[in-house]
Amino acid sequence: MKLAALAAHGVRWTTISTASITLIQMLRLVILARLLSPGDFGLMAMAMIVIDAAQAYIDLGISAAIIHRQDVTKEQLSSLYWLNIFAGWAVFAVVWLCMPLIVRMFHEPRVLPLLHVVALVFLIAREVRSSLPSYSLRPASACGR
Numbered sequence: 001m002k003l004a005a006l007a008a009h010g011v012r013w014t015t016i017s018t019a020s021i022t023l024i025q026m027l028r029l030v031i032l033a034r035l036l037s038p039g040d041f042g043l044m045a046m047a048m049i050v051i052d053a054a055q056a057y058i059d060l061g062i063s064a065a066i067i068h069r070q071d072v073t074k075e076q077l078s079s080l081y082w083l084n085i086f087a088g089w090a091v092f093a094v095v096w097l098c099m100p101l102i103v104r105m106f107h108e109p110r111v112l113p114l115l116h117v118v119a120l121v122f123l124i125a126r127e128v129r130s131s132l133p134s135y136s137l138r139p140a141s142a143c144g145r
Helices: 003-035 038-058 062-068 074-106 111-118 121-130
Strands: none
Touching: 003 038, 038 074, 038 111, 038 121, 074 111, 074 121
16 A cells, blocks of 8 residues: 555544544433433533543553554563553552542532542553453554455
């Protein structure tokens, strides 16, 4: 494949991925808005602000590095697996320790128990993502062949 065709292929997959993620997030909001009272929806919004802000830092560029490298060894994947697990635990701990500050910032003590539960996503999501088979980490240009 020529470079221009590879770039177009990558742009197409990135666009599909971004559109899908946006659609899923909007659907999540619609479902929560229908299920929760306005006050509870506000509490959930506060918790999601914290989770989404922390989520931005959790990947550490690991996914991009794996996709960029075409010759990843099993040892490197193993190291990245454990780094990924550690990053999840580290962000979980930071969020957990900052919860009293977060509650004070929002002036809403009812968000604390919700944060305790929602913060578990850092442990669960890291474990699920890290246990994906290595073939899912192949470069995006190899997709669709």
